[in-house]
Amino acid sequence: MSSPFPILRLPRLVQCEIFKLLNIEEKIKLSFCSKKIFTQIHNYRLYSQKVIVDLDCFKQEIEIQSENNQDLFKVGIHPDSRISHSSTIQQISIASCTVRAEYLQIGMKTFWNNCLEGFLSIIHHLLKIFQCKMSTSLICYRSDLFQPTISMLFDLQLEFKGLYIRLEGSRDKNLWWNKISNNLGLVEYLSISSSLDRAFIPVFISWPQKIRILDSDWFTLETLLSCTCSKIMLEESLLENKDFDVVLRKWKTGGFPNLKLLWLDSPNITDNGEQILGMNLNELDRKVIQNADGSKTATIDLGKHWIEMSVTSSE
Amino acid sequence: MTSPASSSEVKYLIESSEGNTFDVSGAALRQSNTFNAMFLNIGADGPIPFTDYNEATLKKVFEYCEHSVNEENYSGPKHQDDLSKWDLNFFNEMDQKMFIDVINASNFLDIERLTSYCCERIARMLRGKNTQEMIKVITLPTAEELEAKQKVEEKKAAAAKKVAEKAAETAEKTETLEELPVQQLVQTTRNKLTRKYLSFSNE
Incomplete structure (x- = not known):
């Protein structure tokens, strides 16, 4: 069968089955073949594999991987000026743009006049061919691409598996935080790394499923009491024994219904005589406490200036 | 009229687009979900008309079904490398036109195993290729x-x-x-x- 194979003339179900058999790399490469092929792949997107799209705005690279991490493809976004005169450069069509590209062993390089446009175009393209969950890498926030990219993804109401942000140094901090805070319901795991000036205290309008805050001195007891996350990790906090006492009492009476883990690291968690649930701090170590209706138990672990509460259901 | 229990011993008459008829065993025919949904329980008085497909295509499709009657129940797509020598010969002896006709007929008759192997065979044409090479494989001239x-x-x-x-x-x-x-x-x-x-x- 050496003559071209009319894949688009096959019954739709058959096309769908063929697309389902392709791995991430094959599907991406096929989607660049023509607008018609791309449209067909897009039509069957809901039957496609689910992928995690990891955005590295700093390295200007997008990594697409299967949920089981066994299938991986990387797309690099480079300025036109860095194009090599290699014979392996080919022209492909992405989001109505004709772009030069070069395939590598487990990925490809694409060359753009405008890297932000390239970054967003590739993301748009991927969103149309896969079921995507987004993720950002740790140092992503340093890039100029970060804010416009994340804003666009929030506007599209896309889910994030992981989002790493740093607020200091970001443009229009208030506006930016509002955008993030309004959309945290879409985020599975949020990591915030920030030392903030007192003039700016972020207010959470929604919550992610899990949160980790490095330099969390701005995260007050009041904020913690309103937190609905299942996993809360606060590092460099200023919370004290009495604050943890309030947290435990609230939990015992049915507060923090989603909580599975609370990890609090603070220099103010000390054995200074301030009691928690009527006990000195060191008496609390390895203590198992139960909530009021007996449906959950929490185990307390202590370390030097940290305290961990892990919750299990009694049933 | 044929009962489901005895359908493996019974021969059914199939009618092609040319109006020709030929025999297919009930066991082979039962691999077609379309047949199962339409005729298995109610039986068929005369030839079963699959008149959108020619005789050669239908015979090829049912040749496959007859062969796989004794294979274990189908449990999802099988990798091309796991195909038997008979399966490979079956596919290799078809030209492109026949292959496409077989896919279309298999899709209509909803024969999961055959459709799935055909799809795997097409997917294989794309494996290991870059975009330009894929274009050559799939793009027909206008x-x-x-x-x-x-x-x-x-x-x-x-x-x-x-x-x-x-x-x-x-x-x-x-x-x-x-x-x-x-x-x-x-x-x-x-x-x-x-x-x-x-x-x-x-x-």
Whole structure:
């Protein structure tokens, strides 16, 4: 069968089955073949594999991987000026743009006049061919691409598996935080790394499923009491024994219904005589406490200036 | 009328687009979900009309079904490398047209195993290729491209014919001077012309 194979003339179900058999790399490469092929792949997107799209705005690279991490493809976004005169450069069509590209062993390089446009175009393209969950890498926030990219993804109401942000140094901090805070319901795991000036205290309008805050001195007891996350990790906090006492009492009476883990690291968690649930701090170590209706138990672990509460259901 | 329990022993008559009929065993036919949904419980009085497909295609499809009657129940797509020698021969002996007809018929008859193997075979055509190579595998030339290609071929053939005629004239003149017997001269020129024309046409 050496003559071209009319894949688009096959019954739709058959096309769908063929697309389902392709791995991430094959599907991406096929989607660049023509607008018609791309449209067909897009039509069957809901039957496609689910992928995690990891955005590295700093390295200007997008990594697409299967949920089981066994299938991986990387797309690099480079300025036109860095194009090599290699014979392996080919022209492909992405989001109505004709772009030069070069395939590598487990990925490809694409060359753009405008890297932000390239970054967003590739993301748009991927969103149309896969079921995507987004993720950002740790140092992503340093890039100029970060804010416009994340804003666009929030506007599209896309889910994030992981989002790493740093607020200091970001443009229009208030506006930016509002955008993030309004959309945290879409985020599975949020990591915030920030030392903030007192003039700016972020207010959470929604919550992610899990949160980790490095330099969390701005995260007050009041904020913690309103937190609905299942996993809360606060590092460099200023919370004290009495604050943890309030947290435990609230939990015992049915507060923090989603909580599975609370990890609090603070220099103010000390054995200074301030009691928690009527006990000195060191008496609390390895203590198992139960909530009021007996449906959950929490185990307390202590370390030097940290305290961990892990919750299990009694049933 | 046929009951589901005895359908493996019973032969059904299948009617193709040409109006021809042929036998297929109940066991083979039961691999078609379309058949199961339409006829298995109610039976069929006359030939079952699958008249959108020609006899050759239907026979090929049911050849596959007859062969896989005794295989274990289908449990999802199988990798091409796991196909048996018989399966590979079955696919390899089909030209592209027949292969496409078989996919279409298998899809209509909803024969999961056969459809799935066909899809895997197509997916395999794309494996390990970059975009440009994939385009070559799947893109059919448009009508304009075909027309342009035909025009180029016609021009080539006309040019070749002209060159051949000119060469024949020259040869005729040259060989006349050599005082060959007339019969031999004509034959030699004819042979040369034929060879030249053929070589041009084949380019």
